[in-house]
Amino acid sequence: MINSRFAVAIHILSLVASGPREKVTSEYIAGSVNTNPVVIRRITGMLKKAGLLQSQVGTPGAVLTRDPGEISLLDIYLAVQEKEVLFSMHENPNPQCPVGKNIQSALEDTFHTAQTAMEKELASKSLQDIRTRMTL
Amino acid sequence: MINSRFAVAIHILSLVASGPREKVTSEYIAGSVNTNPVVIRRITGMLKKAGLLQSQVGTPGAVLTRDPGEISLLDIYLAVQEKEVLFSMHENPNPQCPVGKNIQSALEDTFHTAQTAMEKELASKSLQDIRTRMTL
DNA sequence: CACCTATGTAACCATTATAGTTACAATTAA
DNA sequence: TTAATTGTAACTATAATGGTTACATAGGTG
Numbered sequence: 001m002i003n004s005r006f007a008v009a010i011h012i013l014s015l016v017a018s019g020p021r022e023k024v025t026s027e028y029i030a031g032s033v034n035t036n037p038v039v040i041r042r043i044t045g046m047l048k049k050a051g052l053l054q055s056q057v058g059t060p061g062a063v064l065t066r067d068p069g070e071i072s073l074l075d076i077y078l079a080v081q082e083k084e085v086l087f088s089m090h091e092n093p094n095p096q097c098p099v100g101k102n103i104q105s106a107l108e109d110t111f112h113t114a115q116t117a118m119e120k121e122l123a124s125k126s127l128q129d130i131r132t133r134m135t136l
Numbered sequence: 137m138i139n140s141r142f143a144v145a146i147h148i149l150s151l152v153a154s155g156p157r158e159k160v161t162s163e164y165i166a167g168s169v170n171t172n173p174v175v176i177r178r179i180t181g182m183l184k185k186a187g188l189l190q191s192q193v194g195t196p197g198a199v200l201t202r203d204p205g206e207i208s209l210l211d212i213y214l215a216v217q218e219k220e221v222l223f224s225m226h227e228n229p230n231p232q233c234p235v236g237k238n239i240q241s242a243l244e245d246t247f248h249t250a251q252t253a254m255e256k257e258l259a260s261k262s263l264q265d266i267r268t269r270m271t272l
Numbered sequence: 273c274a275c276c277t278a279t280g281t282a283a284c285c286a287t288t289a290t291a292g293t294t295a296c297a298a299t300t301a302a
Numbered sequence: 303t304t305a306a307t308t309g310t311a312a313c314t315a316t317a318a319t320g321g322t323t324a325c326a327t328a329g330g331t332g
Contacts, residue, residue: 001318002137003290004224007243011226014235025307032233033226036292041309057308058300073246086254088140090147090169097168099150102270107143109269110209110261118222118254125246133245134238137289139319161278172321177280193279194329 005080008033009043013076013127014134016053017068021061043080050079068128077122086118087111141216144169145179149212149263150270152189153204157197179216186215204264213258222254223247 011033015024026037026044033040044062047053052071055062064071078084089107093100147169151160162173162180169176180198183189188207191198200207214220225243229236 001219001221002223004226005290006223007225007239007247010243011229011235011239014239015233018235026309027307032230032236034228034230034236035226037307038293038310039291041307042291045309055308056300057298058306060300060307062308073250083137085137087138087142089143090140090171092170093147094168094170097151099147099154099270100168100170103143103147103150106266106269107146110266111143114209114254114257117257118250121250121253130242130246133242134235141319162280163278173278174281174322175320177278178320181280191279192329193327194277196278196329198279 002081005043005046006077008035008039009047009076009080010073010127010130012040012043013047013052013064013068013071014131016062016064017127017131019061021063024062025060046080047076050075052076052079068131069126071127072123073125073127073130074119074123076127077119085111086115138217141179141182142213144171144175145183145212145216146209146263146266148176148179149183149188149200149204149207150267152198152200153263153267155197157199160198161196182216183212186211188212188215204267205262207263208259209261209263209266210255210259212263213255221247222251 012029015029015032019028026040029040030037044053044055048055048062051065052075053062053064087107089104089111093103095101148165151165151168155164162176165176166173180189180191184191184198187201188211189198189200223243225240225247229239231237
């Protein structure tokens, strides 16, 4: 199961996109997400590292680095996921066995295809799409 | 990240599909996967519960309940995954906030679509496809 | 029947990821 | 100068995962 950082990150970015800069502090965001401000800052740090938002010490709030329509959900997903592979593999299958010898490359390929299908779907939706859906 | 039970389950079923029944004991499978026999039996139990294979106490080995071409990777995936949802959500966002109030339903929809894209890909491949890929 | 072997589980442990929390240095703005 | 905020480090609790030991139960064979 994929962690909730992805969901929280979308929540954060939605608030930053909406709010007047002065208001969207980690404290304020934490109130909306219903968690601790440090959890927000941790995720904000990841989003910042990925180049999706800007902020600085001493200055309250944060701003997006580009238009919400130009931020895909895949951008956000990749920003908060440290593992680049979705499916785990078992390590060191027995190379003496025909199955053990070949299973990894077979799975690698298959898993990659499945992961790509999901990511393609995420790439097709933007932060703006989420915002639009919320204001309906 | 999705656990390795999925990969191990495919490995197990590949061996069961190939092997002469008498040989594919949990001990033998464990040797190929390179893990403990109990881990194998645990996963075998899930596959059995999902109706993908048959086995019984006292009788060594296991057999498939249907043709490898009739077992999709999605069948296997669902058999060993206890959570039916791929993406986690943060609980109890603040209903006082417009974003907090509407984020969940918006995400539920979006996440479901992405998950479905992945599952559809898994549904399109069978155990036999994996076996074929391994014997190339 | 007696013995061996294998499955099916329960129980326990170590490791890891996750999310929450406290604490504090650094920085900005009033 | 003071207050507020970001950015981190460090620690904790919880849960999932995979490995392990132990053992009851059930076939199969001499």
